[in-house]
Amino acid sequence: MRSDARSIDEIKAIEINSHTLAFYAGRDWTRIIDEPNWKDDGAMKLGIATYAVFKENKAVIYDTFADIRQAMWVKNYLENMGIKQFTVVLSHWHLDHIAGNEVYKDYNIISNALTRELLLKNKMNIEMGCSEGPPEIKPLILPNITFDGKANLYLDNLQLKLLKINIHSKDGTIIFIPSDKILIAGDTLEDSITYIDEVENLVEHVKNLQQLKQLSPTTILPNHGDPMIIEDGGYDQTLIDATINYITRIVSRAHDKDFLMSSMKSYLREEFEQGWVHYYEPYEEVHRENLIKVHDYYKDKELPFFETDYQLGQ
Numbered sequence: 001m002r003s004d005a006r007s008i009d010e011i012k013a014i015e016i017n018s019h020t021l022a023f024y025a026g027r028d029w030t031r032i033i034d035e036p037n038w039k040d041d042g043a044m045k046l047g048i049a050t051y052a053v054f055k056e057n058k059a060v061i062y063d064t065f066a067d068i069r070q071a072m073w074v075k076n077y078l079e080n081m082g083i084k085q086f087t088v089v090l091s092h093w094h095l096d097h098i099a100g101n102e103v104y105k106d107y108n109i110i111s112n113a114l115t116r117e118l119l120l121k122n123k124m125n126i127e128m129g130c131s132e133g134p135p136e137i138k139p140l141i142l143p144n145i146t147f148d149g150k151a152n153l154y155l156d157n158l159q160l161k162l163l164k165i166n167i168h169s170k171d172g173t174i175i176f177i178p179s180d181k182i183l184i185a186g187d188t189l190e191d192s193i194t195y196i197d198e199v200e201n202l203v204e205h206v207k208n209l210q211q212l213k214q215l216s217p218t219t220i221l222p223n224h225g226d227p228m229i230i231e232d233g234g235y236d237q238t239l240i241d242a243t244i245n246y247i248t249r250i251v252s253r254a255h256d257k258d259f260l261m262s263s264m265k266s267y268l269r270e271e272f273e274q275g276w277v278h279y280y281e282p283y284e285e286v287h288r289e290n291l292i293k294v295h296d297y298y299k300d301k302e303l304p305f306f307e308t309d310y311q312l313g314q
């Protein structure tokens, strides 16, 4: 173990607007644990954000970070701003988003019913460090309120729409704030590329990504993105377009001869050039894993046909 305090305390609070904050950790950090593990090599290497929307002394927190010390940092920060009442919304059940739940054990933690079900099913393994490997999350605090499909939260008159959506993981929950046109996207959108975890659902993911476009967000805030873009106020809809293009192109080429050797840039050359997404070297490994998953899943199957391809300038 090295000096872990430094990395954990290096959270950056970023003002998105008068009532929305981003909290960003990772990318440039000191490892918490030397051995390969999900915190350092998943969350921190790619960079990870959580969000808070607040009014008066109440806040809705979107995800609790990859480490309890990060969650405590965020809660202290908000308490220093005068926030007294917290409500947590979980983006999905993956460990890098729920590790700080314990900090909010005396408050309401909301998820869709499937997220709670998956956490409950995996509780023992997560608490023993055998779900995604070590380190463990103990105790794992489960959501105490669940919803199906859609739900609304209100901070005074500010409406937050919670929407369950199958992108990246089948238990995804996004927050859309209609009056701000802000989409808090969780892991449904990532910069540089999406992390393919449930390869069998990619066709559904593309359909649902188009549904995200129907919301017409003007600001998109992903959990794994480029801190400079988030500091600049967030992404626009081209992040959705780039994600659709990446998935549809990777699936369409799955039977190509040199598929497993194909580079991340060969899928999103123009998207990188135009700044729809931003090249970040650690995503090369995500890309290599994506290729293998897509290759193995589709090797004996007919490839699906996608009608959409978002061209530049549209």
Ligand SMILES: [Zn+2]
Binding pocket: 094, 096, 097, 187, 223, 224
């Ligand atoms: Zn994640």
